[in-house]
Amino acid sequence: MKFGTDIATLCRENGLRLTRPRRIIMKVLSETTGHPDVVELHRQVNAIDPGISIATVYRTVSLLQDKGLLERHTFNDGRARYEAADHGHHDHLINVETGDVIEFHSDEIERLQEEIARKHGYSIVSHRLEIYVKPLPRKRSGRTGQT
Amino acid sequence: MKFGTDIATLCRENGLRLTRPRRIIMKVLSETTGHPDVVELHRQVNAIDPGISIATVYRTVSLLQDKGLLERHTFNDGRARYEAADHGHHDHLINVETGDVIEFHSDEIERLQEEIARKHGYSIVSHRLEIYVKPLPRKRSGRTGQT
DNA sequence: TTATCTGCAAAAATTTTGCACTTGG
DNA sequence: CCAAGTGCAAAATTTTTGCAGATAA
Numbered sequence: 001m002k003f004g005t006d007i008a009t010l011c012r013e014n015g016l017r018l019t020r021p022r023r024i025i026m027k028v029l030s031e032t033t034g035h036p037d038v039v040e041l042h043r044q045v046n047a048i049d050p051g052i053s054i055a056t057v058y059r060t061v062s063l064l065q066d067k068g069l070l071e072r073h074t075f076n077d078g079r080a081r082y083e084a085a086d087h088g089h090h091d092h093l094i095n096v097e098t099g100d101v102i103e104f105h106s107d108e109i110e111r112l113q114e115e116i117a118r119k120h121g122y123s124i125v126s127h128r129l130e131i132y133v134k135p136l137p138r139k140r141s142g143r144t145g146q147t
Numbered sequence: 148m149k150f151g152t153d154i155a156t157l158c159r160e161n162g163l164r165l166t167r168p169r170r171i172i173m174k175v176l177s178e179t180t181g182h183p184d185v186v187e188l189h190r191q192v193n194a195i196d197p198g199i200s201i202a203t204v205y206r207t208v209s210l211l212q213d214k215g216l217l218e219r220h221t222f223n224d225g226r227a228r229y230e231a232a233d234h235g236h237h238d239h240l241i242n243v244e245t246g247d248v249i250e251f252h253s254d255e256i257e258r259l260q261e262e263i264a265r266k267h268g269y270s271i272v273s274h275r276l277e278i279y280v281k282p283l284p285r286k287r288s289g290r291t292g293q294t
Numbered sequence: 295t296t297a298t299c300t301g302c303a304a305a306a307a308t309t310t311t312g313c314a315c316t317t318g319g
Numbered sequence: 320c321c322a323a324g325t326g327c328a329a330a331a332t333t334t335t336t337g338c339a340g341a342t343a344a
Contacts, residue, residue: 017298017343038333053301058334074221078309079333093264096272104263112256113278117240120251122280125243128223129276131260133269164318164323185308200326205309225334226308 002030002084003069014067021045021052025060035073035081035101075130091129149177149231150216161214168192168199172207182220182228182248222277238276 003010007026011018028044029036036044038061042054061082064070071085075094091109093102109129117124150157154173158165175191176183183191185208189201208229211217218232222241238256240249256276264271 019299019343021300051301055302055335056300059299062335072223074223074225076219076221078221078225078227080225093267093269095269102267104267106259106263109256109259112253112259113276116251116253117278117280118283120240120249120280121283122240122242123283125279125281127276127278129260129274131264131274132272133264133267134272136265136268136270166318166324168325198326202310202327203325206324209310 010069014069016063016067020049021056022060024048024052025057026064029064029070029082029084035075035083037079037081039079041082073128091131093131093133095134096132097134157216161216163210163214167196168203169207171195171199172204173211176211176217176229176231182222182230184226184228186226188229220275238278240278240280242281243279244281 003026005013007023007030008018010016010026011022016022024045025041028041028048032044038054038057041061042052042057045052045057061070061072061080065072065082069085071083073081073083073092075081075092088105090103090105093104094100095102113127114124150173152160154170154177155165157163157173158169163169171192172188175188175195179191185201185204188208189199189204192199192204208217208219208227212219212229216232218230220228220230220239222228222239235252237250237252240251241247242249260274261271
């Protein structure tokens with residue numbers, strides 16, 4: 001479960017009605033490990049209840065983002081992608097060959113960021129670090145020429 | 148001038164015809180200090196030649212990006228923003244109150260990124276670091292309460 | 295009951311594309 | 320000349336919104 005509390009409590013705490021669409025959308029969000037875009041989210045939600053419209057999905061993710069329960073990412077593909085926002089801050093390694101997203105965290109980088117912001121006369125509101133990577137070529141002891 | 152060479156040479160080297168729309172679009176790109184989106188770019192281009200269509204601007208920025216002459220950014224506002232791509236790698240500090248973008252560079256952070264990627268079995272293709280900031284409150288010696 | 299929420303469909307915003315005409319080399 | 324490039328308008332994509340009906344509290 002990625003949200004801090006259960007869905008009913010989350011809604012109550014945020015003054016939101018616990019509706020069927022919301023329950024399903026939040027359930028899908030809380031169970032996914034990825035960073036789905038709205039179309040993907042809608043597809044998964046519709047697999048549970050085909051009656052839920054994509055407009056509701058858009059409205060729900062905006063709402064959850066406003067309440068600070070969801071993070072919105074825009075990787076370089078343009079579409080907005082979402083992720084439940086409780087499990088501590090992290091950054092992303094993105095495998096450009098497969099599109100896989102790996103989460104990581106570096107206190108040392110965070111510290112350097114603070115330092116840079118301060119030097120420029122700012123304090124950090126948030127940040128985002130994405131490292132686009134490809135697999136390292138596998139090292140072998142013997143000699144084989146091929147790539 | 149942000150492109151490494153003059154526009155005519157750039158086109159020749161990349162097998163592109165030096166057309167009037169391209170000359171103007173590249174001129175605007177080379178002279179701007181910001182990170183304009185396509186609509187903004189089109190507005191500036193049209194101030195010079197109102198006949199240039201936004202379709203041409205879209206086609207030109209894609210083309211320049213494919214040739215590696217332009218970088219495409221997507222900050223958290225969704226739209227694609229562009230920047231001429233010669234003046235060395237840098238990251239962005241973004242003032243959330245004004246939208247201003249400040250460029251910076253940290254060898255130390257870059258080194259840590261390499262290290263992280265390597266530990267995960269990857270090599271870096273590219274990366275992107277954006278720090279969203281707000282101005283530090285100004286310290287004063289005397290006492291004045293107001294914000 | 296009633297303010298909130300939803301579905302639908304239309305609209306808005308952004309980006310791509312087909313096609314006939316223009317133009318750089 | 321003619322392949323490459325352009326303008327235009329239509330289409331595709333993504334996101335937002337007005338409104339009438341549904342529903343949680």
